[in-house]
Amino acid sequence: MVYVVIIFLWTAILLYILLGGADFGAGIIELFTSRANRPRMRKKMYEAIGPVWEANHMWLIIVIVILFVGFPKIYTTVSIYLHIPLVCMLMGIIARGTAFVFRNYDAVKDDMQKVYTPIFVISSVVTPFFLGIIAASAVSGQIDLQARDFLSAYVFSWLSWFSVTVGIFTVTICAYLANVFIIGEAEDEQDRQLFTRKARRTIFVVMAAGGLVFLAAHSEGIPLLNWIFSDVPGIIALIMATISLVITFVLLNRNKPVMLRLLAGFQVTMILFAATYSHFPDIILLKGGDNLSLLTHQGQFKTIETLGYALLIGSIFIIPALVYLIYSFQQKKGNTSAH
Amino acid sequence: MDDFLAARLQMAFSLGFHIVFSCIGMVMPFFMCTAHYLWLKRKKAVYLDVTKAWSKGVAIFFATGAVSGTVLSFELGLLWPKFMEHAGPIFGMPFSLEGTAFFIEAIALGFYLYGWNRFHPWFHWFTGVIVGISGLLSGILVVAANAWMNSPAGFDFVNGQYLNIDPMKAMFNEAWFSQALHMCVAAFVSTGFAVAGVHALMILKGKNVNFHRKAFQIAAIFGTVAACLQPISGDISAKDVAQRQPAKLAAMEAHFHTEKGAGLIIGGIPDTATKTVKYALKIPKALSFMATGDFNAEVKGLDQFAKKDQPPVAVVHYAFQIMVGLGMAMLGLAVIYFIALIKKKNWAESKWMLKLFVIATPMGFLALEAGWTVTEVGRQPWIIYGVMRTADAVTPMPGIAYSFYLFTAVYISLAIIVSLLLFRQITMVDKLYDSSTDKKIQ
Numbered sequence: 006m007v008y009v010v011i012i013f014l015w016t017a018i019l020l021y022i023l024l025g026g027a028d029f030g031a032g033i034i035e036l037f038t039s040r041a042n043r044p045r046m047r048k049k050m051y052e053a054i055g056p057v058w059e060a061n062h063m064w065l066i067i068v069i070v071i072l073f074v075g076f077p078k079i080y081t082t083v084s085i086y087l088h089i090p091l092v093c094m095l096m097g098i099i100a101r102g103t104a105f106v107f108r109n110y111d112a113v114k115d116d117m118q119k120v121y122t123p124i125f126v127i128s129s130v131v132t133p134f135f136l137g138i139i140a141a142s143a144v145s146g147q148i149d150l151q152a153r154d155f156l157s158a159y160v161f162s163w164l165s166w167f168s169v170t171v172g173i174f175t176v177t178i179c180a181y182l183a184n185v186f187i188i189g190e191a192e193d194e195q196d197r198q199l200f201t202r203k204a205r206r207t208i209f210v211v212m213a214a215g216g217l218v219f220l221a222a223h224s225e226g227i228p229l230l231n232w233i234f235s236d237v238p239g240i241i242a243l244i245m246a247t248i249s250l251v252i253t254f255v256l257l258n259r260n261k262p263v264m265l266r267l268l269a270g271f272q273v274t275m276i277l278f279a280a281t282y283s284h285f286p287d288i289i290l291l292k293g294g295d296n297l298s299l300l301t302h303q304g305q306f307k308t309i310e311t312l313g314y315a316l317l318i319g320s321i322f323i324i325p326a327l328v329y330l331i332y333s334f335q336q337k338k339g340n341t342s343a344h
Numbered sequence: 345m346d347d348f349l350a351a352r353l354q355m356a357f358s359l360g361f362h363i364v365f366s367c368i369g370m371v372m373p374f375f376m377c378t379a380h381y382l383w384l385k386r387k388k389a390v391y392l393d394v395t396k397a398w399s400k401g402v403a404i405f406f407a408t409g410a411v412s413g414t415v416l417s418f419e420l421g422l423l424w425p426k427f428m429e430h431a432g433p434i435f436g437m438p439f440s441l442e443g444t445a446f447f448i449e450a451i452a453l454g455f456y457l458y459g460w461n462r463f464h465p466w467f468h469w470f471t472g473v474i475v476g477i478s479g480l481l482s483g484i485l486v487v488a489a490n491a492w493m494n495s496p497a498g499f500d501f502v503n504g505q506y507l508n509i510d511p512m513k514a515m516f517n518e519a520w521f522s523q524a525l526h527m528c529v530a531a532f533v534s535t536g537f538a539v540a541g542v543h544a545l546m547i548l549k550g551k552n553v554n555f556h557r558k559a560f561q562i563a564a565i566f567g568t569v570a571a572c573l574q575p576i577s578g579d580i581s582a583k584d585v586a587q588r589q590p591a592k593l594a595a596m597e598a599h600f601h602t603e604k605g606a607g608l609i610i611g612g613i614p615d616t617a618t619k620t621v622k623y624a625l626k627i628p629k630a631l632s633f634m635a636t637g638d639f640n641a642e643v644k645g646l647d648q649f650a651k652k653d654q655p656p657v658a659v660v661h662y663a664f665q666i667m668v669g670l671g672m673a674m675l676g677l678a679v680i681y682f683i684a685l686i687k688k689k690n691w692a693e694s695k696w697m698l699k700l701f702v703i704a705t706p707m708g709f710l711a712l713e714a715g716w717t718v719t720e721v722g723r724q725p726w727i728i729y730g731v732m733r734t735a736d737a738v739t740p741m742p743g744i745a746y747s748f749y750l751f752t753a754v755y756i757s758l759a760i761i762v763s764l765l766l767f768r769q770i771t772m773v774d775k776l777y778d779s780s781t782d783k784k785i786q
Contacts, residue, residue, distance in 0.1 A: 063447040074436025081429045084421030106407035112772035304433035311511040319444030
């Protein structure tokens, strides 16, 4: 049963990156869109993410619940040593979740929009940035359970070039996902060209940010290359991701939105796979070589068993409803306004 | 400020904030669906307008409740890691199920808010009902988890070890039913009176009266029914607390000395030094009856508990008095409104009735916060009653005071923005909707 729970955990993380990420990306690309194009882009984005907006963020809750129920030691270690970046991420989540609703549901559209919009845009960058930092800190051996002073226990556990570059990389991934996603939403040729141009640029940015991650890992002695290239599945995942990125680049010009979305999703899946496969079942690598493993730090048998059943039963309800939600709003474009 | 106090205050603030938003987010969908049902049945445009106006409130409160709930799921670990390390696997079951319920609520809300003219009208209405039901379910589940902290079950505590964990037993602990019932009814009372009060004020101002009158009626009926049910659930809760957490009951009542045929203390100022209550009204033998159903039964006083195991008496006592007092005031108003609905039709339309409802607007939420204070502060000094002390659960990270300031600032600004938003929603009603007549649309 523990494997069922781990599959749910991994899938929930992946879906949060994909769906939540595309969501964050919406705010990020708003930041990098010229003032003239912004209203058009904002409207398209709102139409696309409005109906699924709330659901996208539930994946994070699922991740947290699985961790604290099934793997309490892992949850509490992260909570204690990564307190500061977690608080920063939470601030982003609060600001973003509320600003989105405020700007779309305020009965009066006036100067208050100038308050909501920057909050939305800035928190769209802040949240995935700290999410990336947290993920990187978990696997880069920065957390030191022996640390006694404030800085080494609670600051250097997450603050490093490696973490920062992973944070930036996460932000670019979100922007990339959102850009590819929005191409499919474009109804006229002008929009499509605008979004295609942006998507193409984002691909380069993602690659550059990815390069920075490797450089930072190298300079801090984190064996990132080893992790990815030490076993066959990791290498295959990376090759597949690269090939599909090339295909995406070629396809950007042709009108194949669904294909593009699948490819982008596939790339991110492969990146997450390559990043997690080599240390599985370890999830947190600690300073000094000790690791927290999903298998040795799982909760008692009965807990894992009931958690597994709860997740299975839950997904029977959630998945069809979610698929139907996404399907029906993709089918009937047009009047998406909630007003 | 020391870290322990800061952590407690931050948790109190976060919960105090979340509780208001999640209660509204949990109850408003039922009002919305009632208006929607009336629109589908009677085809009067005004009901459609009320439904749409309320659905925006639902969206705003759902979003705010959802983010503050997300924050809480992190804060449990950020502030109380040692509690979560042991408690997570035991009381996690309701949280896992709540995740499902909440997810379904979010999906259903997507269907509802964006589904106008896209689906069969009754399917669309049904998605709104699902929002309400799944919201209520997640409320019940979260309270069941909290009830476990008051009534730990589903594990054996041996030499500091938590053995033989049974998550189902933990979820269906002895307190889950009475707490969930009391909380859900309280959510209906407070939201009902708050919404009714706002619409009553707008009727008094004479703006878009037809619209606000329809809205007022729906909210007021929900609120009054719930207010009349609440004393029953309060009685169940009192007997339950008396049995399981006698120290909490003693603090609620400032009942210092164990005695048979104990009197019920109303109001008053408890003095822990002299173990007396000044200026209180005392009803002989009533506490014994309330706690056990027997006028002469013995009720444990605070003298039965070591000083270090006693909750702060004054806070719990005052909070309890406030809750009961406000509850009684709302019950009184509910009874008057009922009489008005059944016998004295002219009362229901009268200005004084509306004014009473305006006065009652904040009462439910004040009572809610007070009641929650009784539950949580009354459990102190325990985080898991009788098993783990709150002081032993706090994070080792220093500087929590800064985190407390930060979260407080964020919550205060959110509360201000949401209030502003609601104010604008309400004042825009006459510009957005033309509901002056009962016109029908085919």
